[in-house]
Amino acid sequence: MNSVVAAEVLNKPPLCIELVETDPLRAIARVFDSIDFDCFRLNLNRWFHAAIENQNHVYEEHCHRQGLQTLFVDLELLLEALYVIHRNELLSSHPLDGKKDVKEQSAGLDKVYFLTQDQAYNPYEVLHSLFSKFSMIYIRRELNDWLQAGIDIDESDKVQLKAIRVLLTYNDLECLLEAAYHYYKRTVKGYRKMEANNMAML
Secondary structure, three states, X not given: OOHHHHHHHOOOOOOHHHHOOOOHHHHHHHHHHHOOHHHHHHHHHHHHHHHHHOOOHHHOOHHHHHHHHHHHHHHHHHHHHHHHHHHHHHHHHOOOOHHHXXXXXXXXXXXXXXXXXXXXXXXXXXXXXXXXXXXXXXXXXXXXXXXXXHHOOXXXXXXXXXXXXXHHHHHHHHHHHHHHHHHHHHHHHHHHHHHHHHHHHO
């Protein structure tokens, strides 16, 4: 195999997870463009209930189950906030006019069920809330345990899952969380610092 052929064959496009640090918005867009958001959340909910109800050894202790439950509540808000951010980016890069514009903006909120009106208007506050509450180290460790509980399913378990579906959901969730974290560090923290400086000048 010559070098030219090798370069063509031994080459693949970057994984979504490879983009999270350098271009988090692109990583977020890659995920949302490749999934049905409602279907993704359905898989996420089923995976969550399997981890809690199947009494997997990872979540045998109440405190461990409680940790996942606490994270999951905030996670649902974060995912909707990321969806709103993604939709806002689409609208800002492809502006529309008149009634069609209003229709498109409404369509951007048709999958938002948990965010308050204020949170939907300012989704960056949701990112700040989650990453102020949970460290990224904890989130990564919890995701690892959650993944193990999702793929370690016995026939006798109450909630049955397909391992490949759990893995694909995990890949998308990991990418969204990592991208959200880097976007938060880059954008939201900078915005808050600028806001604090402006207040100090008053």
